[in-house]
Each structure stands twice: as C-alpha cells, then as structure tokens.
Amino acid sequence: MLHDIFIAPFQDMFSAPDFLLQVLWEGLVSGILYALIALGFVLIFRSSRIFNFAQGIMVVFAALTLVGLHAMGVPAWICVLLTLGVMFVLAMAIERVVLRPLVGQPDIILFMATIGITLFLIGFGEIIFGGENKVMITEELGIPTGSWTLEPFGGLLILEQKDVTAVVVAALLVIGLLVFLSRTQMGRAIRALGDDSQAALSVGISLHTIWVLVWFIAGIIALVTGIAWGARAGVSFALEVIAYKALPVLMLGGLESIAGAIIGGLMIGLLEKLFEIYWGQPLMGGNTETWFAFVLALLVLLFRPQGLFGEKIIERV
Template sequence: MELIYAVLVQPFVDMYLDPLIFIETVIKGLMAGVLYSLVALGFVLIFKASGVFNFAQGVMALFAALTLTGIMEYMPDGLPKWLTVIVALGATVVIMILLAVIIERVVLRPLVNQELIILFMATLGLSYVLEGAGDLMWGSDVKVLDIGLPTDIWDIGGVYVEQLDVTAAIAAGSLVAVLAIFFTKTRIGRALRAVADDHQAALSVGISLQQIWVIVWSVAGIVALVAGIMWGSKSGVQFSLSLIALKALPVLILGGFTSIPGAIIGGLIIGLGEKVVEVFWYSVHGGAVENWFAFMLALAFLMFRPQGLFGDKIIERV
C-alpha cells in the first residue's frame, strides 16, 4: 500500500506542491535530451545514407572533444582567445574529415556488401580504436573544455536556467535546420537520399558511393564535434562521455532509425523522462536510474512499436 502510494500519488503531490522544482526538472531533462539528440543525429545521418548502425558515434563525440581540448592546450599562449578557439575548431574539423576518409578506406570499403550486422560489429571495434587513440594522443585525465560559451545562470521567476543549455538547444536547432536544407536543396543531398534508398541503383546512375560515404561520415563527425563541445563544456571531457552517449541508442529506437525529427523528439522524451523519474520517484528507487531508464523505456517501446515513432512499418517478404 505504501509502495503504491509512493509510486502513484506522492510524486504528483510533490510536483504540485513545488512547481518551480518541477519546471526546473523539466527544463533540465529537455536540455539533457538535446544532448542525446545531438549524438543520435549523427547515428541517423550514417544509418540513412549507408544502413550502417554506427556504434562508434558516441566515441566520435568523445574523440572530437578530446582532439579539440588537446589542440587548444598546444596552441601558443599569447594568442587571443577567439583566435585560439577558431584555429582549434578548424583543425578539429579537418581531423574529423580525415577520420572519415580513413574510416571509409580502411573499414567500410573492404566490408561493402557484407551483412549489416558485420558492419555493426566493425563499428564496435572502431569505437575501441578511437577511444584508445584519443586517450593515447591527448591523455586520459578529465579535461575542462572552455571555448568561451556562456556559462552563467539565468534566474527567470525563480527558475534557474543555464545559458549553456540554451546554447546547446540553439546549436541543435540550427544544426537540424542546416541539415534539412543540405538534404533537400543541394545536389549532394539528393545524391545522399538516392544512396539511402538503393545502393545499386545509385551506383548505376553515376553516384560515387565512396565519395558519399566520406561526406556522410564527415558530416556525422562534425555533428559529433558539436555534441562533444556541448557535453565537454558541461561536464568535462572524460571517458564516461562515451558511455553516456550510448543513450543515443534508445533515443533512436524511440524516434526511428531514419528520422531526423524522430531523433530530436526521442531525445527530448528520454531526457525529460529520466530526469523527472530520477527526481520525483527518488524514494521508490533510490537514485541512479538514469543509468538504465532510457534503455528500459526503449525495451518496453520495442515490444509495441518496433519501427519507432516515425519509422515505416516493416513488411517482410519471402
């Protein structure tokens, strides 16, 4: 009886009694969701264009952030801050594009036409390589990433909002807008969609698969960089970032693997859900549900709608 009360009644009483905390939790959850969405976005891009389920997307975010902080450390001290940041950002983007070229050459090209599950496992291996390489080059201690993003806290009628969170939301929003334009309006975007529909057919009309893959992985790398910056500025650049990034997977299950809006909305649902459950149902579970809440939600969801919120229904043929 007590348990039923604690599960079904008490949390809502708390929400009603302390609406400020509730609103703050909601905002915090949505902002965490934005970060998940950013990682998920990279997954969706690659999955759409190549059918590859890139397990390494989270590690790519870590790798990008590590590279960025590493380069900033090695820049000469006398330079003005904005110059350091811009040069380091530019260098990191170049490295991420180089990484895409290497991945295409070394991993994807030899595995073309293999079963997708083999490619999935290859990206698992890739995540280990990237993690080892990032740590090896830049060291594995926790780093502070400061590229001059606003870190103050706004007080809006008693509700505290971190400016960093707002920046992240704006970054995610503009990223989605840019990607949408890129996909629908540019020549490369059309080619990308063609490749996503049918590799063979795309090849036959003269689209270079290799070129497309390099582009997609580069874009995914840059998306990973944005995610890495946001996350790194918030909680430092460290190994655990790659584990947190795994939560992008349940986000995708919720949103559907091929849907960009799905990635955003899935991320928001999961971020919101886990924060609210963490805070208001604390007396039931005793904390740290953030570790598994997203996955269990996805698992429950899979039982009823395997194709996700925005995915197409899968019809099997013989």
C-alpha cells in the same frame, strides 16, 4: 504504498510548478544533446545501412582533440577548424581503410567493423591525450558561463547560459542539416542512397563520396555534442557512456527517421529527468537515469519493434 508510488509524485510535481519547470528545462537540454548524437547514427545508417557503434567515441575523440590542440597553445577557434579537419581526415580514413574493402559484406560484418573503429579510437586517444579528465575550453570559445534567473510562479528558474547556448546551436545545426538534405544536390544524393541504393548508384551517385560526407557530418555533430557535454561534465572517456544514451533514442524513434531521432531524444531527456526526480530519488534512492531510457525503449519495442517513427518491415514469402 500505492499512494506513495502513483499519487504522491504527481502531487509533488504540481505543488511546486517552478521546480517542475526547472526539471523540465534540465531534461530538455539533455534530450536535445541525446537527439544530436542519435542524428549521427541515423545519417550513417540511412546512407550505408551501417549501424555506427563508433558514434559515441567520436564525440569523445572530437572533444579531446579540441582541448588537446588548445593545450598546445593553438587559439580556440583555430582549434575548432583544425578539429573539423581531423574529423574529415578520420572520415576519409574510415571510408578508405575500413568500409570500402567491406562493400557487399553482411551487415553484421560492417557493424563489427565499427566496434573495431571504437576500440582503435579509444586506444589511439588514450595514447595521444591520456585518460585523465580535462576541462572544456568554454570561455575561450566565447560560450557564456553565467546564469539567468527567472521567477515564474513566485519561485526561481535558473537557466545556465551554456545550456541555452547549447540548445540554440543544436537547433541551428538541426535546421541547417534539414536544409542541406532537402535543398542541396549532395543532400538529395544522401536521401536517394538511403531510399533506394541500387537506383541511386545507377544514376551515377558515388557511394564512396557519400560515405565520406555522412561520416564527416557525423563528425561535425560529434564535435558540437562534445563541446556541449564537455562544458557540463568535463572531457573524458566517460562521455562515451553518456553518448550511448542515443541507443534508446534510436529504439524509440527508429533507425531511419531524423524526426524520430529528434522527438525520441526529447522524450528520453524529459521522461528520464522527471522519473529520476519524482520517482527515482524518493522511492529507489536515485541513479535511475542510468537505466530508465533503456527500459522505456524496451517497453516500446515490445509493442512496436520498428520504433515510434520507423517504417514497418513487411517480409514477403
């Protein structure tokens, strides 16, 4: 029994190195997409101390808007621009209607407000787009749908071109975001507001402008993630469940760490795929990907409540 649990999976892992590479590649793609969603959470939390529970439904809403506009006959890349416009209007509406009246309220009130935003977007989205599964406009956006076959170690490694595209676009988006935060005036304002909100406000940084900006950036991230996940699994409200895999990523990486979101996403993606293939399917019948990330995050929190990359909170009495 102990041999089956602890030794046999490792023997299987290294007996077929080409299959192991395939599993690692699948985990890498999932991990990068988890990290993207987590970045949306981190940006909003750093600038406003709001845990944005609505980030998951924003992924779904952005993808549904894109597909819905194309179904009306709008060219694909015009749909992308219009969807970005919709996400900007959504960011402005959330700031003006929901967040601005709640400035100074306890954190739990703001958190509950984001749950309200989630429920509103679910209902509004179902009214406009319906609840059925839709096909992402992958080819219309110029995203290749073929595959490349490599032969490492004498075996086969299949790389879906849409997955490679998603990895490249996600990497460019992360790099662009880091450059924006470190090199631009608005980016530095976002960082200043996250580091010391009172000092930032005292030098004239507009809280409301920053809130609109970070929610819009979160909307851009949601659109990119929605396209990538939609190309893999279709576009429906079921994507919201996938998006919540960002929660254990945040538990691992910390709510305020961009680097933690990236590394935490990669860890979750790789480890859950390895566990599913080598332990979950042989020993538990599969389906461990639905809960493995949350159990892993819980174990980390038992020993480091602020996450692997979060700052330790010291309360003084």
